[in-house]
Amino acid sequence: MSYQLKNESGTVEAVIDDNCGMKKFYSIANTLTSDLKVKFTEKQDLFDSVDWNFKYKGHSMKLHYNIYNGVSIFPGNIRDNEAVAEVASMLERKFF
Numbered sequence: 001m002s003y004q005l006k007n008e009s010g011t012v013e014a015v016i017d018d019n020c021g022m023k024k025f026y027s028i029a030n031t032l033t034s035d036l037k038v039k040f041t042e043k044q045d046l047f048d049s050v051d052w053n054f055k056y057k058g059h060s061m062k063l064h065y066n067i068y069n070g071v072s073i074f075p076g077n078i079r080d081n082e083a084v085a086e087v088a089s090m091l092e093r094k095f096f
Contacts, residue, residue: 014088
């Protein structure tokens with residue numbers, strides 16, 4: 001599935017894959033690290049979801065995984081919406 005952008009409360013959520021497992025999450029995280037040179041600043045791993053925060057070109061974002069909803073990228077705030085779309089577009093070229 002190609003990514004889709006959802007607009008909730010003024011912020012954009014980039015749904016990368018809504019039907020995948022942790023293997024895809026780790027693959028996306030590795031791509032962000034190797035291709036975009038991001039560094040994850042905070043990691044929260046729970047039973048059914050994972051949130052890894054990172055910065056891309058000075059914009060705060062969150063790589064999110066949930067067993068029910070798949071992998072998404074969220075902006076830190078509304079000013080980071082365009083950067084989320086940019087990262088999602090790069091991931092679409094890489095994975096789809």
